[in-house]
Amino acid sequence: MKGDMRRKLEKIKSFDEERLQIMNLSNMSLESLPKFSIDLAIICNLDLSNNNLQNIPESLTARLLNLLVLDLHSNQIRSIPNSIGCLSKLKVLNVSANFIESLPKTIENCRALEELNCNFNKLSKLPDTIGFELINLKKLSINSNKLMFLPSSISNLTYLKILDARLNCLRSLPEDLENLINLEALNVSQNFQYLESLPYSIGLLLSLVELDVSYNNIRTLPNSIGCSKKLQKLSVEGNPLISPPLGVVKQGLHVVKEYLCRKINSSHENNHKNRSWVRKLVKCETLNRYMRRKQPQHEDDDFDLDQYNSINCLSTQSPDFLGMFSPQRLFSRRRSSSFG
Known part of the structure; x- marks a missing residue:
């Protein structure tokens, strides 16, 4: 070699x-x-x-x-x-x-x-x-x-x-x-x-x-x-x-x-529905009226709407942000004073 x-x-x-x-x-x-x-x-x-x-x-x-x-x-x-x-x-x-x-x-x-x-x-x-x-x-x-x-x-x-x-x-x-x-x-x-x-x-x-x-x-x-x-x-x-x-x-x-x-199209449709739902609530102020009528069921469940920011601009937010305002989240009893 x-x-x-x-x-x-x-x-x-x-x-x-x-x-x-x-x-x-x-x-x-x-x-x-x-x-x-x-x-x-x-x-x-x-x-x-x-x-x-x-x-x-x-x-x-x-x-x-x-x-x-x-x-x-x-x-x-x-x-x-x-x-x-x-x-x-x-x-x-x-x-x-x-x-x-x-x-x-x-x-x-x-x-x-x-x-x-x-x-x-x-x-x-x-x-x-x-x-x-x-x-x-x-x-x-x-x-x-x-x-x-x-x-x-x-x-x-x-x-x-x-x-x-x-x-x-x-x-x-x-x-x-x-x-x-x-x-x-x-x-x-x-x-x-x-x-x-x-x-x-x-x-x-x-x-x-x-x-x-x-x-x-x-x-x-x-x-x-x-x-x-x-x-x-x-x-x-x-x-x-x-x-x-x-x-x-x-x-x-x-x-x-x-x-x-x-699956992509289905996701887009759901996002569109979410936006439409929030727009309607904001337009007729249904959400505000509902929140003011809702009474706490327990003493430690006080829900003060004034602690939250206005939602009048929600219709322009992203789908992820809108998910924070689904009926299930908004109307459930909460202990915290902000959306998590």
Whole structure:
């Protein structure tokens, strides 16, 4: 193997420096890297995959100033050097199938990065601000790790097309996913008992074509999925679904969408009725008169209408706010002096 490595290095040296672009040292059972006598600034693609490397020297990555592709997959690497941040032109980084527990914060300096593959590692978290910095990222593969949460900054990756976060321990997803306007494929399957719900924003992803949430602990799909116009593939098997029921799911995606759309429309109708009910009460002052006639049934149940603000503007409030003024809540005996 050492002879093969020498021949590869000699061949690389024989190239004219202006033509040298790729250095392939993969599948050589390397446990450490040799000292390079060439100028590493002329390398644009470095493949060190399928070796036995345990670490990458800080001095090496600091010299790869024009590197576009770095492939380190299938080694025994436990950490990425902080000098990775020097690779300002790096577009593809593959560190899959290693033993990496965390990514250095300096990776955020690789702002040209378009593809990041960290599959099959031991990641328990991602840098909190990674989404604010890697703004050109198009593919993020982080499956088969130990991630419990994705940082909220992920929602700032507006160029992201593929997000693969299956086989983790995810408890939830960021709430404002709708900002991922170019996301076409989202896979959060096989987080098993940990992932129990999906954010409403998942149905507001404008470009989403494939959604895989199979083998989780999800009971209810967000109604917003019924509005996903481009969604063509939805995988939900392996979940204890109640809404939509299994009978609906078996009929296919179009039936699921129709079911969820009906739920949305029903919700809108109920909200409209609530608004109409309050408008009528305010207009004829029925509520005020009813409250003034109502006598407390117990001495400690005094109900003083003057302690409450006027409801004359309720008809312009949100449905959640209007729910505070349902007949059941308004006319029940209360001990407090404000609506909770």
